[in-house]
Amino acid sequence: MSAAEVDANVSEIPARIAELGQRVLNGEQVTREEALELFALEDSADIHTLLSWGNRIREHFKGNKIHLCSIVNAKAGACSENCSFCSQSAAYQTGSPRYGFVDPEPVAEAGEEANRNGVTAVGLVAAWRGLKEGPMLDEVCDRIREMKDQGQTRPDASLGLIESQEVANRLKEAGLECYGHNLESSERFFPEHCTTHTFEDRLRTIGFLKKAGIKICSGGIIGMGETREDRCDLAMSLREIDASVVPVNILNPIEGTPLAEQDPLPPLEILKTVACFRFILPRKEIMIAGGRTVNLRDLQCMVFQAGASALMVGNYLTTLNQPVEKDLQMLRDLGLDPDWTEFDPNDTGDCGCGEKESCAPTEASETVTA
Ligand code: SF4
Numbered sequence: 001m002s003a004a005e006v007d008a009n010v011s012e013i014p015a016r017i018a019e020l021g022q023r024v025l026n027g028e029q030v031t032r033e034e035a036l037e038l039f040a041l042e043d044s045a046d047i048h049t050l051l052s053w054g055n056r057i058r059e060h061f062k063g064n065k066i067h068l069c070s071i072v073n074a075k076a077g078a079c080s081e082n083c084s085f086c087s088q089s090a091a092y093q094t095g096s097p098r099y100g101f102v103d104p105e106p107v108a109e110a111g112e113e114a115n116r117n118g119v120t121a122v123g124l125v126a127a128w129r130g131l132k133e134g135p136m137l138d139e140v141c142d143r144i145r146e147m148k149d150q151g152q153t154r155p156d157a158s159l160g161l162i163e164s165q166e167v168a169n170r171l172k173e174a175g176l177e178c179y180g181h182n183l184e185s186s187e188r189f190f191p192e193h194c195t196t197h198t199f200e201d202r203l204r205t206i207g208f209l210k211k212a213g214i215k216i217c218s219g220g221i222i223g224m225g226e227t228r229e230d231r232c233d234l235a236m237s238l239r240e241i242d243a244s245v246v247p248v249n250i251l252n253p254i255e256g257t258p259l260a261e262q263d264p265l266p267p268l269e270i271l272k273t274v275a276c277f278r279f280i281l282p283r284k285e286i287m288i289a290g291g292r293t294v295n296l297r298d299l300q301c302m303v304f305q306a307g308a309s310a311l312m313v314g315n316y317l318t319t320l321n322q323p324v325e326k327d328l329q330m331l332r333d334l335g336l337d338p339d340w341t342e343f344d345p346n347d348t349g350d351c352g353c354g355e356k357e358s359c360a361p362t363e364a365s366e367t368v369t370a
Pocket of ligand 1: 081089129
């Protein structure tokens with residue numbers, strides 16, 4: 001490249017990022033093609049320019065509040081599904097713990113700990129294909145009611161596929177406000193990491209939940225061998241389903257799974273992906289979830305500069321995270337506010353994502369997946 005070409009690039013690329021960033025700040029959407037331009041950035045200086053715009057967009061739409069979530073693994077291991085990243089699949093020998101649906105006490109303890117740490121929501125997570133009508137649904141509804149009665153922290157759930165409207169309605173009646181159900185990756189890449197259910201099955205589940213009036217927490221996992229185009233298409237699908245909270249997990253390769261030897265994504269590629277998600281989903285809670293400690297190491301705090309507005313704290317389902325106190329200190333050091341004092345656990349019109357009007361399911365979004 002000649003010196004003149006270098007000079008032209010130096011001014012053109014930051015100007016293009018700024019043009020797209022300004023449009024997002026003005027309330028416009030980036031197109032898939034425009035988002036792909038951002039995903040394609042390679043130069044470290046350009047990526048840092050993108051991150052600073054991710055930060056600016058986050059601050060514009062979300063202020064300095066950071067939404068904290070934690071999870072409690074209510075049923076572990078021996079899952080019938082074969083998601084290639086997951087240590088809880090019965091298809092793989094991983095040494096991950098296995099136990100049946102837990103008693104009320106551990107769930108109550110997780111709720112109390114979350115309350116103590118000012119965590120917005122605690123998700124009840126189960127490793128199984130999905131939830132059907134029957135005694136297990138009764139138990140799940142009991143746990144949700146108990147957590148709700150406990151106080152400050154909002155009970156969420158992530159309980160796999162739902163195959164009927166009745167199940168979603170029962171969860172809503174029990175007081176569930178937000179359900180976690182990741183799309184995981186693009187529709188194109190999905191069959192490469194799971195063959196026991198489909199992307200369409202996941203969209204159908206989301207359709208039932210939205211129809212029941214439950215907010216959607218849905219994101220994915222990056223670093224499984226998908227392309228940048230797949231990551232872009234995942235974000236576009238999440239925009240289409242109008243997910244309120246968008247967890248971004250980064251693959252933590254587990255021995256015994258098919259992805260055990262997968263090369264990690266470089267930290268800058270991860271941060272760039274977070275920033276691109278912020279451009280595509282400017283008003284949503286973009287939550288950094290599993291895999292951040294092992295993949296980002298000392299760069300963890302940069303996820304907020306890239307545009308993240310939420311953080312999964314406490315231990316993950318089968319892997320360890322850094323202590324909550326350390327995360328809280330990191331947020332304060334960055335001038336961010338982890339206190340979610342405005343969240344009213346009884347206000348069913350707000351899932352806590354900070355978008356009191358726009359996060360309510362719309363008729364148009366209900367038709368996307370039903
Ligand atoms: S990701 Fe969920 S559905 Fe897939 S194997 Fe793991 S526990 Fe089962």
